[in-house]
Amino acid sequence: MNERGYLERQLSALVGLDLSGVGYAADMLTLQFGPIREAPSRRGTIRHIGLWALHVQCDWRLEQGGRVLASYADFAISEDSIRETALRMREIVSSRSTAVESVAVDDRAGVMLFLSHGFRLVVAPNGAEDDEDWRFFAPGVHGLHLVIEGGRIVPESFD
Template sequence: MNERNYIGQRLSALVGLDLSGVSYAADMLTLQFGPIREAPSRRGTIRHIGLWALHVQCHWRFEKDGRVLASYANFAISEDSIRETTQRMSEWIISSGPTRVESVAVDERADMALSLSRGFRLIVVPDCVEGDEDWRFFAPGTNGPHLVIEGGKIEPSSLS
């Protein structure tokens, strides 16, 4: 199996969808794609989820026209910096008009780039530390399979 093609094929579900939510959990960037809907959490609260979610726990950077606007380094500073960074990203991406996924590129190391409308781009670069989850792609609110990249490779349970 060609991992690069498999990852690209799975992520191709994002093409044509809007990046509709930006948030965080601890130092993990969480992104929602497609229409936002309400769904109950395990604790009984209401959460807002998209058709697809991308959770990033490795190096990433968010660019506009080749200029870095935000990165994982902003998440390494403090809780306030994380909150401010996700708020700014949300303003750039969501409040300023729709931002659609135009294309997905993946290389042999599971580096991933989402080219977005309006000149935006998200680049995700796995840390490649064995046993550490780099990023995860899934349909929230469903029992569907998760695509998990761990240590720069597809985590084997993602293939079942």
């Protein structure tokens, strides 16, 4: 199978959708795409989710015009830095509609999401075996998660 082509086809579901939510869990960046809706969590609380989610646990950066606006390195500093970075990214996406215009994937399962207004999200797996790089899924749906570990698709992603 051509993993690169497969990943591009899966991630193409994002094209035309707004980057509608930015969050974090520890040092993991969590992104929501598409209209936000309410859904119950396993703990009985209400969470706000999009049509699609991308959770990133490897190197990433948000760029505009060749300038890095936020990155995984910002998450590595402190809990305060993580909060500030997530808030800065939320302000960027909430100030105007920021839609995914196109998607590109490299041979190491690195992802580039080209967004409106010249923004670009770059996700760069570190290649470490047994370390999850990123996952893509439809939150609130009991479906498969497309999981990348060590720059490769985890076989269970196809079950």
